[in-house]
Amino acid sequence: DTGVSQDPRHKITKRGQNVTFRCDPISEHNRLYWYRQTLGQGPEFLTYFQNEAQLEKSRLLSDRFSAERPKGSFSTLEIQRTEQGDSAMYLCASSLAGLAETSSTDTQYFGPGTRLTVL
Amino acid sequence: DAKTTQPPSMDCAEGRAANLPCNHSTISGNEYVYWYRQIHSQGPQYIIHGLKNNETNEMASLIITEDRKSSTLILPHATLRDTAVYYCIVRVGVRNYGGSQGNLIFGKGTKLSVKP
Numbered sequence: 636d637t638g639v640s641q642d643p644r645h646k647i648t649k650r651g652q653n654v655t656f657r658c659d660p661i662s663e664h665n666r667l668y669w670y671r672q673t674l675g676q677g678p679e680f681l682t683y684f685q686n687e688a689q690l691e692k693s694r695l696l697s698d699r700f701s702a703e704r705p706k707g708s709f710s711t712l713e714i715q716r717t718e719q720g721d722s723a724m725y726l727c728a729s730s731l732a733g734l735a736e737t738s739s740t741d742t743q744y745f746g747p748g749t750r751l752t753v754l
Numbered sequence: 755d756a757k758t759t760q761p762p763s764m765d766c767a768e769g770r771a772a773n774l775p776c777n778h779s780t781i782s783g784n785e786y787v788y789w790y791r792q793i794h795s796q797g798p799q800y801i802i803h804g805l806k807n808n809e810t811n812e813m814a815s816l817i818i819t820e821d822r823k824s825s826t827l828i829l830p831h832a833t834l835r836d837t838a839v840y841y842c843i844v845r846v847g848v849r850n851y852g853g854s855q856g857n858l859i860f861g862k863g864t865k866l867s868v869k870p
Binding site for chain 1: 845
């Protein structure tokens with residue numbers, strides 16, 4: 636049973652450097668979400684994809700952040716010119732959304748997260 | 755902002771049932787109630803969700819009041835490994851391809867401590 640995987644699990648970088656995280660969703664899941672979690676807070680939504688299309692972005696996603704899902708499978712989240720305020724756990728989740736016309740729901744399954752520390 | 759209210763912390767004795775309440779008085783007709791939990795330094799783990807009816811799975815039971823303004827997550831026989839932060843989330847049903855409103859909005863949750 637392969638769940639959502641994220642790589643790396645931990646990343647320490649110096650302020651001003653660029654970092655890239657990878658997320659591999661559950662096989663055949665068509666939606667992929669990115670969240671950020673700072674200490675003592677619940678996760679906060681950043682962005683999500685349906686297949687390769689990026690459908691929604693939070694205002695938390697500044698222009699230093701970019702996310703891609705080029706072939707509708709794995710996704711990358713890049714942070715350019717990191718700042719100390721970017722230190723957080725970055726979480727990825729995936730789900731299988733139906734294609735019916737009616738409203739429904741999809742359950743998101745989370746990966747273990749990537750903990751970023753910016754020095 | 756989160757649309758739910760939960761107590762910040764609760765204690766439960768090992769082997770007893772843990773009943774975690776959640777208020778969602780402004781819930782709309784097409785919004786689901788989801789429960790996740792997060793054990794320290796791990797990603798959130800899905801527990802259960804429901805719309806109107808009570809739900810049960812291998813992990814827990816979800817009791818939703820008839821007016822849907824509150825719900826209770828029940829862990830029937832709590833163990834030490836159930837110590838975690840439990841999040842109650844109200845989420846609109848997502849539409850088909852091309853729709854938005856897909857994200858989960860987490861509050862601070864309830865820190866459940868299961869004690870021996």
